[in-house]
Amino acid sequence: MSLPLQLPTIQNWSCHVCGGCCRKHEIEVTPEEKARIESQNWPASGELPADQPVFVAMGRSGKRFRLAHQADGACVFLNEQGLCRIHAKFGEPTKPLACRMFPYTFHPGGKRILVGYRFSCPSVAANKGKLVAANDRDLKTLQNDTVPEGAAKIPAPQVSPGEQLSWPDTFVIVEALERLAGDRSKPLIRRLLELNVIAGLLAQARFEKIHGPRVGELMQVLLDNVPHELPEDLGTIPKPSSLGRLQFRQHAAQYARRDTFVEARQSWAFRWQLFRAAVSYAMGSGKTPQMPSGYAPVPYADLDLPGGPITPEMDELITRYLRVKIQSQSFCGLAFYEQPIAEGLRALLLVVGVFFWLAKWRFRADGRTEWTFDDLAHAVTVADHHHGYSPALGGRTFRSRVRQLAEMEQIAPLLVQMLT
């Protein structure tokens, strides 16, 4: 039985054939997909260079394969016009599922399937294309291929470790978070800080006796009272400590990388470069390394300086980002390294700080005096590529860094510094 889809209500998208996803991702293929592509007989077609492999083995088992990349990093099937050769010759349904899905995400939501988007696609970040409901038919086809049997039985994400509610109660919490994230009567920074306070309260809450209507009451009390937890003048929030800044730089460095793990396997030279970059981020003195494409090194100190005003367009982008990620529950549970809501919410707030840090880096690298919407939109595509997808972000180091930043009460100071 196919479950109803819950679509993001505020997101547009159509493919604008930029080819970016065919350069950034590692496409693992199932045995069936590999056999299908082999039956298309590409080596004999003369369309690929004679010495170009089509598949590369993953891991040591010899059982997993991904599509190979060309020397410039593009997928083996991406042609000079930026189009997919498989799609052009044999039709869209014959492409690997991972290609057909991007940039959609499908996550279980009890008796529904939550649809989200990956903002690493520039058209998603720019909100370009058809209203999501207009893509409904494509989504239904994909849903049949992607949603496993038994999805309706998957339990809701925990609220905090050991605290789990029913799906309906979990939706009450998530909807309250989305209401706050989308309340544009408040400045963006204030909404982020209020969400941070709520993350802290959810991390401590015990839900044994709180179910049904009481969950809604609790969330309303939180939403009503959280504004009073913050100072009137956010300028009075202390600057981040040097340890907080160090932790944040290391955190941001994970998102500043262009790769997830494709290049990391390639050579010792690449690994050495990563190691040197990691030392540089930890030291935080001198200049940043050259890491994300197009971002030249800049003095670290410049990234702590103000970037400029947040324009309504920038506010709209981040508000939409937060709402889509919260609505689709892409920030917690199975969609986000099985992290509870409170922990995933903190990671979501920190990635917004990373967006602005990268936006500062980009305009400083260009020798400009202020950030623009394009700087922020580009930063969103760079960092969201990793959020929920890079294995490193689900690891112990990343998670304990988020926890430490919360325990040291550094998330609010860092957000204030990054967003101003």
Ligand code: SF4
């Ligand atoms: S198979 Fe086609 S759609 Fe998939 S990554 Fe390669 S070029 Fe892009």
